[in-house]
Amino acid sequence: MINKLVANIKKTGAPIVVGLDPMLNYIPKHVQDKAFAEYGETLEGAAEAIWQFNKEIVDKTYDLIPAVKPQIAMYEQFGIPGLAAFKKTVDYCKEKGLVVIGDIKRGDIGSTSAAYAVGHVGRVQVGSKTYVPFDEDFVTVNPYLGSDGVKPFVDVCKEEKKGLFILVKTSNPSSGEFQDRLIDGRPLYELVGEKVAEWGSEHMGDEYSYVGAVVGATYPEMGKVLRKVMPKSYILVPGYGAQGGKGKDLVHFFNEDGLGAIINSSRGIIAAYKQEAYAKYGEENFGDASRAAVEDMIADIRESLEQK
Numbered sequence: 001m002i003n004k005l006v007a008n009i010k011k012t013g014a015p016i017v018v019g020l021d022p023m024l025n026y027i028p029k030h031v032q033d034k035a036f037a038e039y040g041e042t043l044e045g046a047a048e049a050i051w052q053f054n055k056e057i058v059d060k061t062y063d064l065i066p067a068v069k070p071q072i073a074m075y076e077q078f079g080i081p082g083l084a085a086f087k088k089t090v091d092y093c094k095e096k097g098l099v100v101i102g103d104i105k106r107g108d109i110g111s112t113s114a115a116y117a118v119g120h121v122g123r124v125q126v127g128s129k130t131y132v133p134f135d136e137d138f139v140t141v142n143p144y145l146g147s148d149g150v151k152p153f154v155d156v157c158k159e160e161k162k163g164l165f166i167l168v169k170t171s172n173p174s175s176g177e178f179q180d181r182l183i184d185g186r187p188l189y190e191l192v193g194e195k196v197a198e199w200g201s202e203h204m205g206d207e208y209s210y211v212g213a214v215v216g217a218t219y220p221e222m223g224k225v226l227r228k229v230m231p232k233s234y235i236l237v238p239g240y241g242a243q244g245g246k247g248k249d250l251v252h253f254f255n256e257d258g259l260g261a262i263i264n265s266s267r268g269i270i271a272a273y274k275q276e277a278y279a280k281y282g283e284e285n286f287g288d289a290s291r292a293a294v295e296d297m298i299a300d301i302r303e304s305l306e307q308k
Contacts, residue, residue: 001137002164002212002234004203005099006259008066014258014298017101017236018061019091019266019292020054020070026271027053028283047081050074051194054089057270058096060287061145061235061294067099069236069264090136100136101165107149109141113154121158138163140214140236144178150199150238152209156204163210166199168192168226171239189222193229200233208249208260209233217250217263224252227260235261240297241268247297247304269293 009015024032024046039045057066070093075086093100106116120139123130143150143166153164158170169179169189179189192215200209209232215223217239229234235253240263251259268289271292272278273286281289 001099002139002208005163006205007096007208008099009262012066012241013256013302014294015262015301016064016065016240016294016297017069017262017264018057018065018294019065019103019238019264020057020068020093020270020271021074021103022050022053022270022275023074023119024049024306026267026274028273028286029255030284031056033202037173043081043265046078047085050078050082051088052272053083054085055068055092055295056287057290058089058093058098060291061269062093062096064291065098066296067101068093069101069103069266071091071098071103071266081141087134089282090134094135094137099138101138101140102134102136103140105140105142106153107145107166109145109148110152113149114156116201117153117156121153121162122160128257135178136162138165138212140165142167147199149232150195154203157210165212165214165234165236166192166196167224168213168230169215169220170255170282173215190225190229192264193226196233197230200230204232207232212236214238215253215290220249220252223250228251231255231260232269233260236264238252238264238266240265245304247300248307249303251304251307254305263297263301265297267291269297 007289027049034043035049039048070089075082090100117126119133141153141164181188196213201209203210211236214236215226217237237253269290273281273289278289
């Protein structure tokens with residue numbers, strides 16, 4: 001699947017991923033009203049509003065982008081109907097040719113980790129039959145329980161030719177409480193990066209490993225170091241736009257070939273119509289506002305890479 005991700009990035013010229021992280025307050029009133037008219041102000045109504053919101057954004061942007069990243073918590077908060085909307089979103093995006101990164105941030109051990117891996121990127125056995133439950137192409141994994149938590153995912157991904165993005169240095173302000181701690185004079189995130197490179201060396205695609213890393217856009221200098229530590233790992237970079245990251249800050253996440261990183265923007269794209277820059281589109285045309293925000297993001301990153 002890393003080969004498809006790289007191919008999609010080359011085809012679109014857009015090393016970006018749209019985070020499908022819908023909160024109800026991001027969803028225009030007319031979309032909510034239609035869903036509530038059909039299902040009432042229920043969990044089912046909320047899930048329908050999310051699904052229709054996602055579908056419109058995907059319809060307006062899929063030809064510009066290589067991948068999407070739905071964050072499962074935004075769906076889980078609406079219970080079983082929310083998870084059904086998550087699955088519909090995954091399936092629809094794959095139908096459109098997009099690579100789907102399930103942002104699930106799982107981190108457990110042994111049979112529990114294996115069950116998460118099977119549920120999201122593998123196949124589950126039911127009697128004489130097998131099923132692919134959620135069927136994302138990549139998932140995010142928290143490595144802070146060590147190899148016991150990661151290896152079950154790597155094993156399933158090898159079988160299915162799917163991939164992982166492992167949390168190395170996250171974009172949140174308090175990430176340094178643990179991730180920046182020095183061990184033998186080196187920050188912990190560097191040691192985790194070395195393990196990512198090691199795990200990835202056992203599961204290679206044509207140019208890059210199936211095992212990538214998550215490194216926040218808010219820490220560009222750390223990204224420069226980690227790029228050298230993990231030369232064959234794709235880096236998923238959250239924190240563009242709404243969290244302050246800009247294209248010029250992110251060039252160090254890329255290799256000399258212009259590949260090696262994919263930049264995520266979530267509310268900066270899906271809630272673009274709420275921003276002054278895209279207010280002219282209005283709530284009714286929220287999908288067009290998202291498309292314009294994608295085009296501006298692509299231009300920003302492309303220009304920054306050209307000046308690198």
